[in-house]
Amino acid sequence: MVSIEMLHRYQFFNHLTDDQFKAIAMIAEIETHPKGALVARENSVASKLYLLLEGDVDLVYSGGGEGAIVNALVGSIAPGEVFGVSSLIEPYQFISSVRTATPIRVIAINSIALRALAEIDPKLGYALMRNISAAVLERLKFTQMELAIARA
Template identity: 35%
Template structure:
């Protein structure tokens, strides 16, 4: 299991506990504080420089991400290039849902930092395990996941 992050240092919010970041993400709405603490315990903080790739199309997906600080360009990859209908992700948004598809967890998009970024990286395999142990939590997350995946493909098709 990953070591639990204690505090994120964020511009204009010098101390934010990972559980509080999760609570601010709409994706995790409806979960209890205890459920959020369990998710925080399988998460780590990653920081990236401007123009860094958080992940690229074709990579194995290990983490689901919550953007704590910065802006990320999220673009579904088509034939080795980005779809022109990319999204700009902001603080508290969740991305990287391929980590939640264990039978085929290959990235279908590129996530690139437009600014320096801080993310909370949640271990996808361990999150699935938590969801199996706590089925009400699993149901809440799956409802959100369906919306996230549908939104990704709707934006991609709309271009």
């Protein structure tokens, strides 16, 4: 369990009620991972939503099949940002691998329990999807910018 005060510090948890904060705090825990650790593997089951507290992580895409791209860096996550949003969106699989660029400390939230909370409390579900959409849109904008630069 993490403290409600800790969750309050992060923008991702905006728009939640005190009861919603309490419920999420109960299904969250602090994890640490050393530099170079594989936190998530592409195409594996995504069972946790992560909020990066300290350190940096890289999103790495390996592709698949013939002509697969091997370990292409497709993004980075900085403190205060979430990763593992695939754990809340069907088919609940990571679309890239997540490798630590430095030692990290994260809040790890059990996404199965979080999805169950969202089913019980649609307002929580809406707030989560709104915040996830904002995070995904930011990543899309960044990717779009990188693609435009690469094609220039």
